Amino acid sequence: MNNKPKNITLSELPKHNVYQVPEDYFDRLPTRIMERTAAAPQQAWLPARMWQGMRVAMAPLILLAMFVGVYYFTLESQPDQQAINMAVVTDTEIVDYLTANASLESADFAELNTIQNQELTADFLNVSPVAAEEELEYYHLRDTDY
Amino acid sequence: MEDKEILEKFANPDSRNLAFNQLVRKYQQKIYWHIRKMVIDHEDADDLTQEVFLKVWKNLENFRQDAQLYTWLYRIATNECLTFLSSKKRKFFLPINDVAAELAEKIDTSVNISGDEIQLKLQKALLKLPDKQRLVFNMKYYDDLKYEEISEILGTSVGALKASYHLAVKKIEEFLKQD
Numbered sequence: 001m002n003n004k005p006k007n008i009t010l011s012e013l014p015k016h017n018v019y020q021v022p023e024d025y026f027d028r029l030p031t032r033i034m035e036r037t038a039a040a041p042q043q044a045w046l047p048a049r050m051w052q053g054m055r056v057a058m059a060p061l062i063l064l065a066m067f068v069g070v071y072y073f074t075l076e077s078q079p080d081q082q083a084i085n086m087a088v089v090t091d092t093e094i095v096d097y098l099t100a101n102a103s104l105e106s107a108d109f110a111e112l113n114t115i116q117n118q119e120l121t122a123d124f125l126n127v128s129p130v131a132a133e134e135e136l137e138y139y140h141l142r143d144t145d146y
Numbered sequence: 147m148e149d150k151e152i153l154e155k156f157a158n159p160d161s162r163n164l165a166f167n168q169l170v171r172k173y174q175q176k177i178y179w180h181i182r183k184m185v186i187d188h189e190d191a192d193d194l195t196q197e198v199f200l201k202v203w204k205n206l207e208n209f210r211q212d213a214q215l216y217t218w219l220y221r222i223a224t225n226e227c228l229t230f231l232s233s234k235k236r237k238f239f240l241p242i243n244d245v246a247a248e249l250a251e252k253i254d255t256s257v258n259i260s261g262d263e264i265q266l267k268l269q270k271a272l273l274k275l276p277d278k279q280r281l282v283f284n285m286k287y288y289d290d291l292k293y294e295e296i297s298e299i300l301g302t303s304v305g306a307l308k309a310s311y312h313l314a315v316k317k318i319e320e321f322l323k324q325d
Binding site: 007008009010013015016017018019020021022025026029030032033034036037040041 | 163166167170171174175178179182183186188192195196199200203204253258259260261262264265266268269287288315318319322323
């Protein structure tokens with residue numbers, strides 16, 4: 001007798017489950033699952049979960065923001081600090097400092113020539129013509145060709 | 147116990163475990179057989195069924211009741227199956243046909259599988275189908291789900307599902323004709 005299936009359509013076949021499970025499998029499965037759920041934490045409420053994820057992503061951003069903030073704070077506070085420091089220094093102290101420490105070089109006077117070409121006012125230069133003449137004589141610069 | 151009642155009891159911390167136990171008892175067989183027909187091996191199906199219910203446990207609180215509970219469970223189980231099968235292919239660098247051949251061999255050798263020749267041949271024919279088409283066939287043919295329900299589970303249009311099912315039937319019948 002030939003049992004080989006030929007030209008069989010699905011509608012002719014009985015729906016038979018060929019798979020089996022070990023004995024009492026479905027009686028024991030709920031207990032096994034419940035044992036595992038006892039050790040598994042439930043997901044927190046959605047915003048809380050989102051916050052947990054965002055925390056990690058935001059850490060480098062917060063760090064960057066802190067660096068930028070510190071940088072700008074330092075940048076902006078520096079000129080003010082200098083202005084405050086200079087404000088408390090008296091004119092006498094400035095003159096004393098310059099007399100003791102400042103030294104002029106010929107290159108400094110070269111800059112004066114440049115400034116002269118820019119038609120800067122005598123007020124800006126803050127030096128009288130007589131004083132300038134004296135300086136030039138003192139440093140023998142009148143005939144120096146730059 | 148109705149799904150609505152299970153969900154209400156689950157929302158209450160005092161009756162949460164009892165409600166979840168009811169949910170497992172109610173749906174364990176549907177979910178297990180859905181998985182088993184996809185992965186063939188009992189041990190794999192057992193592992194995946196437990197994983198599905200663990201995911202349900204962790205996420206049931208966020209389940210929005212605009213979907214049916216069982217379609218949500220089917221969706222989780224379906225995703226677990228597809229992930230498992232694709233990881234199996236990646237893990238062993240196997241092409242799709244080799245995974246199908248491996249599963250077909252289990253049909254011949256497993257102690258937990260028995261049936262007459264034509265029934266076993268039908269199972270082997272199913273393994274010739276792409277995984278998603280096999281899912282559609284199983285849910286329609288064995289589980290008697292409506293196309294609308296399968297559409298909700300797989301996120302595929304009803305028209306595409308009908309076409310997929312009829313194509314699957316044609317392929318299977320062609321395979322059954324072969325010696």
